[in-house]
Amino acid sequence: MAEARLAARGLVREYAPGTGVSGIDLEVGAGEIHALVGLNGAGKTTLMRLLLGMLRPSSGVATIDGHDVVTAPAVVWAGVGHLVDHPLAYSELTTRANVAVAARLQGLPRRQVDAAVDRVMAELDLGRYADGRAGTLSQGNRQRIGLAAALVHDPCAIVLDEPTNGLDPAGVILLRELLLRRGAAGAGILVSSHHLDEVARVADRITVVNRGRLVGELDPAGVDIERAFFALVHAAEERRTP
Amino acid sequence: MSGTNAAIAVEIVKTTASGVVRSATIFLVAGIVALAGSLTWAAERGNEQVLAQLGGLANAEGWDRFLGVAAQVTAAGGVLGFGVVLSWMVGREFADGTVAGLFALPVSRSAVALAKLASYALWAVAVAAILVVLLAIGGVVLGLGRVDAEALDGLGRQLTLMVLSAGLAVPAAWAATLGRGLLPGIATTIGIIVVAQVLVIAGTGAWFPLAAPALWALEPDEVSSGQLALSTLVPLVVGWATLVAWRRLQLD
Numbered sequence: 496m497a498e499a500r501l502a503a504r505g506l507v508r509e510y511a512p513g514t515g516v517s518g519i520d521l522e523v524g525a526g527e528i529h530a531l532v533g534l535n536g537a538g539k540t541t542l543m544r545l546l547l548g549m550l551r552p553s554s555g556v557a558t559i560d561g562h563d564v565v566t567a568p569a570v571v572w573a574g575v576g577h578l579v580d581h582p583l584a585y586s587e588l589t590t591r592a593n594v595a596v597a598a599r600l601q602g603l604p605r606r607q608v609d610a611a612v613d614r615v616m617a618e619l620d621l622g623r624y625a626d627g628r629a630g631t632l633s634q635g636n637r638q639r640i641g642l643a644a645a646l647v648h649d650p651c652a653i654v655l656d657e658p659t660n661g662l663d664p665a666g667v668i669l670l671r672e673l674l675l676r677r678g679a680a681g682a683g684i685l686v687s688s689h690h691l692d693e694v695a696r697v698a699d700r701i702t703v704v705n706r707g708r709l710v711g712e713l714d715p716a717g718v719d720i721e722r723a724f725f726a727l728v729h730a731a732e733e734r735r736t737p
Numbered sequence: 738m739s740g741t742n743a744a745i746a747v748e749i750v751k752t753t754a755s756g757v758v759r760s761a762t763i764f765l766v767a768g769i770v771a772l773a774g775s776l777t778w779a780a781e782r783g784n785e786q787v788l789a790q791l792g793g794l795a796n797a798e799g800w801d802r803f804l805g806v807a808a809q810v811t812a813a814g815g816v817l818g819f820g821v822v823l824s825w826m827v828g829r830e831f832a833d834g835t836v837a838g839l840f841a842l843p844v845s846r847s848a849v850a851l852a853k854l855a856s857y858a859l860w861a862v863a864v865a866a867i868l869v870v871l872l873a874i875g876g877v878v879l880g881l882g883r884v885d886a887e888a889l890d891g892l893g894r895q896l897t898l899m900v901l902s903a904g905l906a907v908p909a910a911w912a913a914t915l916g917r918g919l920l921p922g923i924a925t926t927i928g929i930i931v932v933a934q935v936l937v938i939a940g941t942g943a944w945f946p947l948a949a950p951a952l953w954a955l956e957p958d959e960v961s962s963g964q965l966a967l968s969t970l971v972p973l974v975v976g977w978a979t980l981v982a983w984r985r986l987q988l989d
Contacts, residue, residue: 510989547841549988569739569843577841580988581834587754596750599743602843644838654841 498561499524500652500683505555506545509707516541517707518555523683525651528674530694531687532713532724533704539687542704543579543654546685559652573602576650578658582641586630590621590640593629597644615647618673620665634661642670646677653677653684659693671697691720705731740844744852748826752856757825765818765864770871772814773807777879780806794955799881804891805955807872811898812951813930819861820906820926826853827910827979828919837988850983854910854976858903865899894954901950901965904972905929911975914982946971 501523509515516538523529531539544550546557548564557564562571584593591612598608616622619639629637638661645655653674659667674697678684688694694701694715701713703724710731713723752758779787780795780802788795794805827850830836839849869892873884884892906926913922933947943949943964950968953960 544988549837549840551987564841569845572841573843575841578838580837583835583838585751585754585835586833587756588751592750592754596747597838599747600740600839600842600844602740602743605746641838 499558500527500560501546501654501685502558503542503546503555504558506542506552506557507554508541508545508550508552513706514538515707516545516552519704519707519709521702521709523652523685525681525683526678527700528678528684528686528698530698530701530715531685531704532689532691532694532701533687534728537704538707539704540579540656541707543577543656543685543687547575547577547579547654549579569602573648574651575654576601576645576648576652577654578641578645579654579656582637583644584629584637584640587628589626589628590632590636591616591625593640594621594643594647598647601648601650603648611647611649612643615643618646619643619669635663635666638662639666642673646673649677649680651682653682653686655684655686657687657689659688659690667693691724695720703727706735738845738848738851740842741848741851744844744848745855748849748852748856749859752826752860755825758822758860761818761822762860762864762867765815766868766871768814768818769807769810769868770875772810773803773872774875774879776806777803777881781879800876800885800888800891803876803879803881804872804888804895807895808898808951808954811895811902811954813934815899815902816906816930816933817926819857819903820909820929821923822860823853823857823906823909824913824919824922824926826857828913828917828922831913831917832919836986840988845984846986847980847984850910850914850980854907854972854979857910861903862900865896865903868899869896894957898950898954901968904969905933905947905950907972907979908975911979911982914979914986 499522503519503521506516506519509517514536519542533539541550545552546564551565559567559571559575583597588596594612594616595608598611603611616625619642621639621643624632624636629640642658658670662670674684698715701715702709703711703713705728711727713720717723776787780791791806794802797805830839839846872895873892876888908929909922909926912925913919929947936945937948943952943960946968949960949964953965
């Protein structure tokens with residue numbers, strides 16, 4: 496059986512009871528778009544940080560292509576793209592320079608940087624802002640820079656936390672198409688969102704997170720996904736109260 | 738450390754595009770030349786208030802006085818300027834939230850930290866070189882005579898003082914990392930300046946690494962090479978601590 500692109504096994508990292516991640520098992524296979532949904536503070540971002548080595552777990556293991564993220568070598572990280580928290584967009588640099596800087600940090604050889612930057616900027620329709628400094632752009636366009644920075648090297652494991660933040664409807668569609676293309680090309684994609692309708696359009700699986708635990712899955716083709724989401728969260732809360 | 742070359746290339750791009758670094762360069766170079774030049778000009782004309790402020794340098798003449806004043810200004814202003822820039826280079830990643838993008842890369846975080854220190858060092862050496870050239874031109878314009886061997890010695894000491902001052906500001910990088918922002922780095926820089934001044938007044942003198950470079954620039958014969966070498970331990974030890982702090986960093 497093929498190794499999962501991203502996997503969490505018994506991951507725990509708690510801040511206070513009910514916050515953080517309290518024991519999560521999760522897999523994202525090659526070619527799969529896996530969405531995490533949950534209320535604010537449910538633990539989605541903490542889980543993503545653990546999968547990316549931004550936090551060390553109290554117990555459990557996070558892996559990328561079978562490698563423990565705590566000890567993963569550079570070649571494994573070269574296949575990872577992510578946007579968690581703020582976009583990697585330096586205000587003093589132009590859009591193009593920001594994406595080029597990200598390409599170098601992602602391990603692309605210098606001679607391949609220009610072509611990769613052109614390609615991803617076209618995908619995200621950033622061409623008209625190429626020479627504008629990031630500090631002068633709107634939040635949505637800075638988010639597009641962050642997405643371009645995360646994807647410029649065609650990663651095979653992608654982690655995006657609320658990637659539609661600040662995007663206009665055109666940007667949301669561009670992102671949707673971009674994720675579907677990368678998923679079809681074999682990338683394993685983990686994405687979190689509050690927009691249930693949007694994740695239903697792209698995700699192969701939708702997992703609900705509540706108080707640091709996975710509490711169920713939603714059917715992306717379901718008719719009333721919002722009602723199903725709240726039913727799962729409500730049931731999880733009911734189980735917590737004696 | 739993996740990806741150090743790429744990290745250095747990236748940090749150089751960020752440094753050269755930075756308005757903060759440009760402003761600090763002007764502050765350091767123009768500020769020191771203007772202060773040293775105007776104080777020397779006033780002293781040459783017998784301004785008693787300025788002569789009183791210059792202390793021992795009031796009795797010096799020509800290039801000695803000019804470069805002595807430049808060294809005095811550099812001792813405090815240089816460390817402040819260097820510390821502010823280094824605090825920004827490191828602390829801005831936390832303040833702007835870009836630090837998250839420096840995780841999960843083939844470039845290790847300690848390589849990113851090393852690249853920041855390397856880029857900072859290159860900039861500091863460039864600033865020191867520009868300052869020395871402008872001081873030489875300034876001295877000639879002030880009518881101190883041609884740049885003779887003695888003046889060249891003084892300019893060499895000024896160059897060394899600038900580079901050593903940049904090294905003394907390296908704890909700002911460590912503080913900005915541990916404190917996750919610009920202000921801890923800037924506060925540490927101010928602390929370094931204040932402690933150095935107080936200990937010099939208290940008489941610990943050149944054995945205190947933070948004070949040795951300035952004392953040496955003013956009174957080369959009063960500071961041994963061993964005492965001066967101690968001051969180079971500050972960037973080496975604290976620089977290493979900064980790399981370790983970046984390697985262990987978590988976004989908690």
